[in-house]
Amino acid sequence: ELKLRLFVLRATCHQAVADAMAGVELGAEASxxxxxxxxxxxxxxxxxxxxxxxxxxxxDARDLAGMGEDPGFGPFEAPGILKDHLHGRAATIYGGSNEIQRNIMAKLALGL
Incomplete structure (x- = not known):
């Protein structure tokens, strides 16, 4: 499911770029x-x-910076994935919260 969603998002982005380059006014696509x-x-x-x-x-931060001991289990890239996940939760806030983005899309779609 995630792979399909990524494929659709990429296709949407490519289409928006093509439209913008062709001079088409973009509406709610960015949101x-x-x-x-x-x-x-x-x-x-x-x-x-x-x-x-x-x-x-x-x-430990020293481990993440490569200055400490090897964590000893799991993939080499695994330490810090939880930190990245928690930090990524802010993605719905920066650039406008998802609720605001939904309002923008609704106003554009309804011509308000």
Whole structure:
């Protein structure tokens, strides 16, 4: 499902770029792409946390910076995935909250 959603988002972005380059006025596309992109980012990060389990828990900052001991289990890239997931939750806030983006799309669609 995540792969399909990413494919659709990429296709939407490519179409929006092509439309913009052709001089077509973009409406709610930017808000839609921001909304779908931030939600997809969160869902991918959540799936990674679920898949990694304990291996994704944040370790000592020295370990993350490569100055400490090797965590000893899980994939090399796993430490910090939970931190990245929690930080990524802010993606629905920066650039306009998802609720605001939905309002923008509704106003554009209804011509308000």
């Amino acid at each position: 839609l792409m921001k909304l779908r992109g931030s939600e997809l980012q969160q869902d991918i990060a959540e799936a990674m946390v679920d898949a990694l389990g304990l291996a994704g828990i944040v370790y």
